[in-house]
Amino acid sequence: MRTLTPAGPAPIAGPADPTPRRLLLCGVVAGPLFVIAFLAQGALRPHYDPLRHPVSSLALGPGGWVQAVNFVVAGLLTLAFAAGLRRTLRRVWGPALVGSWGAGLIGAGVFTADPVSGYPQGTPDLLSEYGSTHAALHDYLSLAGFAAMAAACLVFGVGFARDRELGWATYSVASGAGFTVAMALATIAFSQNPALVAHGGLFQRVAVTIGWAWLTLLALRLLRRRPAGPRTPAGRPRRPS
Structure with missing residues (x-):
């Protein structure tokens, strides 16, 4: 008997309920809207x-x-996408991590960062060693969101590997690794490292683009799957034996 993976893809909920597909569409829109x-x-x-x-x-x-x-807005759309993942895949960890990324985005919008690297014009490169309270909240919530994104890539990658979908497993793990490395370089640059400070924005944009591209393609992939086949009384797809 083949066991279901903890985060890998599963058939969508079925044609009778359009809500999961609408929630997955939020995952298609969120990344491109944010980046543009x-x-x-x-x-x-x-x-x-x-x-x-x-x-x-x-x-x-x-x-x-x-x-x-x-x-x-991007955070709310991502939370909706996470709900769609939960209803579509009937898994916990993968959707929860995607939802944590969305919550981090909302926190980053509610609490603004301090000036850094000389912007806005006339501000110091680093406001202070500790920064303001709202900037600290911005940084902590953003960091939690970044960690959740990297972990989501890994969790889904493991799920895809267990389903023997090696292309998507490799892409997911590579996305998580690329996101982590680029974001680490951005963090070092924003701390005013002389060798990297001039390219901190570039490193961050590379990381954000990698993460959003993975989420967007994941949403598109799930939307293209066919509705589920026969189901158990509990609503889960029947496992092949």
Whole structure:
């Protein structure tokens, strides 16, 4: 008898209930919307250098509310996607980790970061050794979201491997590794490391793009799956014997 994996893909809930598919669609929209929004803001904002400055700095200064809203909207869409994953896969850890990424985004929007790397113009490269309370909350919630994203890639990768879907297993694990390395480099750069500080924004954008691309493709993959076959009275797909 073949056992079901803890986070790997399973058939969608079926044609009678469109809600899971609508929730999965939120996962298709969230990443591209978030990335397009911060790229557009970075290109239009005076004195903002996308290669140097973090995405979070777009929430500072005039018009900063746009990026704050971008964080919150992307987070809410991701939470909806996580609910769709939970209903579609009937798993716990993978969807919970995706939901934690969404919660981290919302926290990053509610609590703004301190100025860093000289943006907004006229501010010091590093405001202080400890920073403000709202910036500390921003950093802790963001860090929790980053860790959840990396862990989600790994958990889904293990699930795909157990289902012998080696292409998706490799892609998931590689995405988690690339996300982690790029985000670590960004963190070092934002701490004003002389060798990396000029490219902190670039490293962060690479990490964010890797993570969002993986989530978006995962959502598309699940939307393309056919509805489930025969089910047990409890609503779970029958296991092949």
